[in-house]
Amino acid sequence: MGSPTPPGRDRPATVIAPSILSADFAALGAAAAAMTAAGADALHVDAMDGHFVDNLTLGPPVVAALAAATSLPLDVHMMLSDPGAWVGRFAAAGAASLTFHLETCYADGGASYDAATPTRAMTDAELAAARSLCAKIRDAGVRVGVALRPATPVHDVAALVASGDVDMVLVMSVEPGFGGQSFMAGVLPKVAALRAAAAGGPGLAIQVDGGVSPDTVGAVATAGANCVVAGSAVFGAPDPPRVISILRAAVDDAASAAAAVPAAAVPTAVA
Numbered sequence: 001m002g003s004p005t006p007p008g009r010d011r012p013a014t015v016i017a018p019s020i021l022s023a024d025f026a027a028l029g030a031a032a033a034a035m036t037a038a039g040a041d042a043l044h045v046d047a048m049d050g051h052f053v054d055n056l057t058l059g060p061p062v063v064a065a066l067a068a069a070t071s072l073p074l075d076v077h078m079m080l081s082d083p084g085a086w087v088g089r090f091a092a093a094g095a096a097s098l099t100f101h102l103e104t105c106y107a108d109g110g111a112s113y114d115a116a117t118p119t120r121a122m123t124d125a126e127l128a129a130a131r132s133l134c135a136k137i138r139d140a141g142v143r144v145g146v147a148l149r150p151a152t153p154v155h156d157v158a159a160l161v162a163s164g165d166v167d168m169v170l171v172m173s174v175e176p177g178f179g180g181q182s183f184m185a186g187v188l189p190k191v192a193a194l195r196a197a198a199a200g201g202p203g204l205a206i207q208v209d210g211g212v213s214p215d216t217v218g219a220v221a222t223a224g225a226n227c228v229v230a231g232s233a234v235f236g237a238p239d240p241p242r243v244i245s246i247l248r249a250a251v252d253d254a255a256s257a258a259a260a261v262p263a264a265a266v267p268t269a270v271a
Ligand code: DX5
Pocket: 019, 020, 021, 022, 044, 046, 077, 174, 175, 176, 177, 178, 179, 180, 181, 209, 210, 211, 212, 229, 230, 231, 232, 233
């Protein structure tokens, strides 16, 4: 699986996905229409359960209402402790992609996650649980995304990508839960490692979410992301279309610059 890589680029098509977490929740239909007019490619929808993260947002009924209001693909980021329980309902509501957190597949459900310490490698049983969740999402007819919290290393998801189970990897550049946090540049080597590992194969969609703005998108794009989520930077701007076009130009420029670099110059290590 994966997404095709257009000629002259090193990665799939650019996707700018404003996060409706920063929109006016009393006017989501208007926000979706404004983002369509502003040139967005998708809408990022942050579903939080008050357990996996310390915030509570929305679920399938809101996704269904959005799906009726917009033709933009709905990219649902499931910050939920039991994502598998919600796959069918989000798919039926009209989600185009469903991204679950890899940490939820750990035997302890991710409870031992420590932002200050890289997470240990997954056991075979934990990886099998992640594979089965990927399959459940794909069987529901929806694109499969896997998200990594900032301290979660890349090797386990790289294994899922290599076996063709995953369409998109979401590298979080803030701890999930809230919009408007500061960008964590320390996660970018994970993006670079995933892009390098995907080189030569079917294109891998790599999304970066958290603190992305015109100031930080250059580093995100250079690292290899093709999909950028931005909440406060878009919805908080006086001119959202301008922000979206800046984000798009940064990713497009980096995609063509990287395609011009000889393959031997690209690092291949997966950390
Ligand atoms: C955070 C969410 C993000 C959030 C990003 O948990 O996953 O999608 O909306 O907001 P900004 O772009 O403001 O960091």
